Amino acid sequence: MVTYLLKRLLLMIPTLLGVALLVFFMLRVLPGDIVEIKLSADGAVVSQQALEAERARLGLDKPLAAQLGDWLVGLTTGDLGRSMWTNRPVYDEIATRLPLTFQVALMATVIAVFVALPMGTLSALYRGSWLDYTLRIVTMAGLAVPSFWLGMLVIMMLLLWFDWLPPLGYKPFWEDPIANISLLIWPALVIGIRYSAVVARMMRSSIIEVMQEDYIRTARAKGLFERVVVARHAMRNAMLPTITVVGLEFAFLLGGLVVTEQVFNLNGIGRLFVQAAANNDFTLIQGIVMLIALIFVMINLLIDVLYALLDPRIRFQ
Amino acid sequence: MADISSPTTKVVDAPRRQRGQIMLFVTTQPMGSAGLIVIMIMMIAGIFAESVAPHDPVTMNYMAMLAPPTLEHPFGTDAYGRDVLSRIIYGARTALVIGLVSSFLGSSVGALIGVASAYFGGKTDMAIQRLIDILLSFPIIILAMVMVAILGRNLWLGIDINLVLAIAIPIIPKVARVTRSAALSIRELPYIDAARTAGFSHARIVLRHMLPNVMAPYLILLTAFIAQAILLEASLSFLGLGVTEPTPAWGLMLSGNNADFYREAPWLVLFPGLAISLAVFAFNLFGDSLRDFLDPKFKA
Numbered sequence: 001m002v003t004y005l006l007k008r009l010l011l012m013i014p015t016l017l018g019v020a021l022l023v024f025f026m027l028r029v030l031p032g033d034i035v036e037i038k039l040s041a042d043g044a045v046v047s048q049q050a051l052e053a054e055r056a057r058l059g060l061d062k063p064l065a066a067q068l069g070d071w072l073v074g075l076t077t078g079d080l081g082r083s084m085w086t087n088r089p090v091y092d093e094i095a096t097r098l099p100l101t102f103q104v105a106l107m108a109t110v111i112a113v114f115v116a117l118p119m120g121t122l123s124a125l126y127r128g129s130w131l132d133y134t135l136r137i138v139t140m141a142g143l144a145v146p147s148f149w150l151g152m153l154v155i156m157m158l159l160l161w162f163d164w165l166p167p168l169g170y171k172p173f174w175e176d177p178i179a180n181i182s183l184l185i186w187p188a189l190v191i192g193i194r195y196s197a198v199v200a201r202m203m204r205s206s207i208i209e210v211m212q213e214d215y216i217r218t219a220r221a222k223g224l225f226e227r228v229v230v231a232r233h234a235m236r237n238a239m240l241p242t243i244t245v246v247g248l249e250f251a252f253l254l255g256g257l258v259v260t261e262q263v264f265n266l267n268g269i270g271r272l273f274v275q276a277a278a279n280n281d282f283t284l285i286q287g288i289v290m291l292i293a294l295i296f297v298m299i300n301l302l303i304d305v306l307y308a309l310l311d312p313r314i315r316f317q
Numbered sequence: 318m319a320d321i322s323s324p325t326t327k328v329v330d331a332p333r334r335q336r337g338q339i340m341l342f343v344t345t346q347p348m349g350s351a352g353l354i355v356i357m358i359m360m361i362a363g364i365f366a367e368s369v370a371p372h373d374p375v376t377m378n379y380m381a382m383l384a385p386p387t388l389e390h391p392f393g394t395d396a397y398g399r400d401v402l403s404r405i406i407y408g409a410r411t412a413l414v415i416g417l418v419s420s421f422l423g424s425s426v427g428a429l430i431g432v433a434s435a436y437f438g439g440k441t442d443m444a445i446q447r448l449i450d451i452l453l454s455f456p457i458i459i460l461a462m463v464m465v466a467i468l469g470r471n472l473w474l475g476i477d478i479n480l481v482l483a484i485a486i487p488i489i490p491k492v493a494r495v496t497r498s499a500a501l502s503i504r505e506l507p508y509i510d511a512a513r514t515a516g517f518s519h520a521r522i523v524l525r526h527m528l529p530n531v532m533a534p535y536l537i538l539l540t541a542f543i544a545q546a547i548l549l550e551a552s553l554s555f556l557g558l559g560v561t562e563p564t565p566a567w568g569l570m571l572s573g574n575n576a577d578f579y580r581e582a583p584w585l586v587l588f589p590g591l592a593i594s595l596a597v598f599a600f601n602l603f604g605d606s607l608r609d610f611l612d613p614k615f616k617a
Contacts, residue, residue, distance in 0.1 A: 018451050026467060140605075144598035146548055148555050149571060149590030156579045156586055255456025259552050274556050277462040285466060289455070296454040 008304070012297045019293040020075060020286075024068055027282045058084055071286070080287040085279045090287035093272060100170050101261070101268035103180075104188050105253045111192030112199050113246060119196070120203025120242075121235060127208060135200070142197030147256050151190045151263035158186075170266065187260045194256060195249055202245040206238040213237070240311060247303040251296045342610055349606020355599035363410035372400035374407040374565045383582045393584040395570070401584060405592050407565040412596060415481055415560075416547040423485035423546075424539040427492025432527045434493065435500035436519070445493075452490040460487035461549055465558045480559055484549050488542050495538060499531045533611045540607055544600035551593045567593045 055061045059070065074081055080090035123135040158164050166183045173180045210216065211234055219229045257270035269288060276284035308314045343350045362369050372390075378398030386393045392401035434445040452460065464483035471479040503509065504527070512522045553559030554568030562569065570589035578585050 015451065015454075018447065019454070022448075022451060023463070026463070140601055141594070141598060144544070144548075144601055145594045146551055146555075146568075146590065146597075148552065148568075149586075149593065152571065152579075152586050152590065156583055159579050160583065251454075252456040255458045258458055258462070259555060262556060273459070273462065274558070277466040277558060278556075280466055285463060289459070289463065292456075292459060293451075293454055 005301075005305075008301050012301075015297055016290070016293055017072075020072060020290060021068075023286050023289045024071060027285065028064060028067075058082075075290065080290070081283040083276075083281055083284045085275075085281040085284070090283055093284065094269065094287055094291060097268050097272055099172065100184070100266060101254070101257055101270065103173065104184050104191065104257065104260075104266070104268065105250065107184060107188035108191040108195055108253060109246065109250055111188060112195035112249075115192070116196040116199035117203055117235070117242075120200040121207050121230065121238075123200065123204045124207035124211070125230065136204075139197040139200050142193050145194075146259070147190050147194055148259040148263050150193065151187065151260050154186050154190060155263070166264065168265070183264075184266075187257070187264045187266060190260055190263075191253060191256045195253070198249055199242060199245055203238060203242050206241045207234055210234050210238045236310075240307060243306055243310070244303055247299045247306075251292075251299040254292055254295075342606075346606035346610055349603050349610070352599040352602030352606065355595060356603060359409045359596060359599070360413060362406050363413050366407045366410050370400075370403035370406040372403040374399060374404045375563045383578065383585075385582070386584055392588045393582060395582075395585055396578065401570075401588055404565040404570060405567065405588055408567045408570065408589070408592065409596070411560060411564060411566045412547050412550060412593075414476060415484065415550045416543045416596075416600075419481045419484040419550075420488060420539055420542040420546045422481065423488025424492045424535060424542055426485070427489040427538075428496045428528065428531060428535045429523075430489065431493035431496030432500040432531060433523050435497045435504055436523050436527055438504070442497075446497075449490040449494055452487070453494065455487075457487040457491075457545065458549060458552055461553060462556075462558060465553065470561075477560065480550070480553070483553070484546050487549075488546070492535075492538050492542070495534055496531045499534045500527055503527055503530050537604065537608045537611060540600060540604035544597045544604060547593065547600065548597050 052061070059067060062070075071081060078091060080094070082089055083093055086093070119135055119139070123132045126132050155165070158166070166186055167179050170183060171179045216229060216233055219233045220226075224232075254270060254273075257268060258273055259270070260266075261268045261270040262274060269291070272284070273288050275281070276288060366374075376399065378394070381390070381394050381398040382396060384390055384394040384398070390400050390402065392405065394400055395404070430445065434442045461483045464486050465480070468479035468483055470477055509522065509526060512526050517526075550559055550566070551568030551571075554566045555572045557572060560566035560569050567589045571586065
């Protein structure tokens with residue numbers, strides 16, 4: 001187990017290095033000079049000297065290989081460079097915003113799992129019935145509705161029906177749990193709806209598959225209640241492929257959070273990324289991309305470990 | 318099968334068989350047909366927007382700012398007095414053009430890369446697949462945003478070409494991965510060996526012999542990604558990274574100041590979002606049915 005984990009952790013290095021090289025070169029080969037955009041933001045005419053000085057300050061005057069070297073060496077120590085726009089360390093920019101985004105992601109996952117598992121199971125057990133049909137249309141709608149619009153509808157509903165708005169400004173959970181939850185529950189709900197639609201679809205198809213297995217027939221032949229057959233035998237086995245989807249969707253949550261944070265005015269990673277993309281802030285984009293890649297490989301490892309823990313047939317190799 | 322036993326009837330039957338296929342789709346896939354009807358209506362509205370829309374989508378009318386829905390303005394007006402219904406109809410044009418073009422581009426390049434990767438195999442395949450692994454580890458909106466940051470804007474005939482590219486590029490690895498696995502089994506078939514023995518060039522074998530045989534997954538992915546592309550365009554426009562004013566676009570109608578009128582003008586929030594949802598829903602419905610119809614075993 002320990003050697004397996006060590007091996008997997010070592011195998012992450014080439015993947016992460018690949019991401020690092022790819023994002024670095026993609027951002028450099030193309031036009032768009034951040035320095036020019038930044039200095040002439042308010043329409044001012046900028047002298048050549050000012051441009052050169054700013055480039056030197058950001059390290060953009062060095063040869064590409066040196067820039068890459070600096071960045072890669074920094075990566076190994078967790079130093080992601082400084083934002084080209086605000087000049088604050090990228091690490092700090094990310095670290096101050098990560099708790100908020102992580103909490104929303106976690107809450108959304110809990111919501112999604114609690115909604116999707118019963119939904120998918122019911123849909124599969126009553127396959128072809130009106131219930132199945134309704135649930136399938138609901139999940140399809142959940143996939144079609146853009147999360148930023150859903151967020152706006154939630155705000156509008158709270159405002160028009162209850163004359164209430166989520167509090168402004170984020171408070172850490174341990175400082176003010178009520179203010180924290182009453183702010184973050186809404187984006188979590190919005191993200192959770194789409195998330196649960198994806199998970200419910202997976203759960204439905206894997207329950208359908210599992211119900212045709214021999215061991216289900218055996219369980220029924222033993223005279224077990226259908227309830228026990230479903231809960232102990234079908235759902236447990238159907239969980240495996242579902243866990244993969246839950247994990248991968250978790251790694252992809254930042255995609256949905258990019259727009260949802262904007263709607264709810266949350267200062268999280270998603271919003272930071274929007275600013276970075278709008279400002280051509282290369283170091284910040286690189287830093288967040290590396291964070292997403294790191295989350296993705298960690299989640300994949302976690303899925304594989306969970307598989308082995310839940311299914312005794314799978315062994316660590 | 319019929320082609321082999323009676324080759325002479327093939328030519329005569331072709332149009333009738335095609336119509337038969339459409340009828341078969343309509344009868345076996347009622348949900349998909351409903352989706353198709355919605356898509357057709359949107360396309361017609363988008364193509365003939367000039368004659369369908371009751372007002373000009375960009376003319377401002379300060380006499381009718383934030384007017385609630387009436388017969389004159391069925392979906393109300395926005396903060397500049399522009400007719401919301403007309404902007405949604407013209408927005409259908411923007412959404413469909415960007416959705417169709419970028420999905421077509423992304424899926425076609427993706428299919429070509431996937432098939433070529435499967436055909437050449439070995440180190441080429443390895444290298445391409447590792448690159449695809451990396452790209453697949455990012456949500457597609459993140460990739461699109463990086464592309465927007467890299468490419469900047471490039472207007473051509475009123476359409477932001479670079480926006481189309483930014484949406485098309487994240488689609489490429491997804492399609493390449495699926496078509497590659499479909500092409501792997503084709504590669505082993507005798508007719509590919511035959512083509513190779515006949516001395517055909519690699520390009521000819523890939524383009525003429527392998528690509529046509531991944532048509533079913535290609536079409537399925539193409540429709541599925543039109544929905545994704547429309548959603549992506551709306552999200553980018555909402556974030557201010559996509560279509561820019563004054564071009565009417567659904568995502569753009571929900572961004573910026575328009576979101577400040579929750580209390581005064583809920584119709585500003587309601588209708589553009591409904592349009593996006595309906596379009597994406599229709600394409601998803603049609604795509605799913607097309608998948609069941611063309612290839613029941615295939616899973617995207």
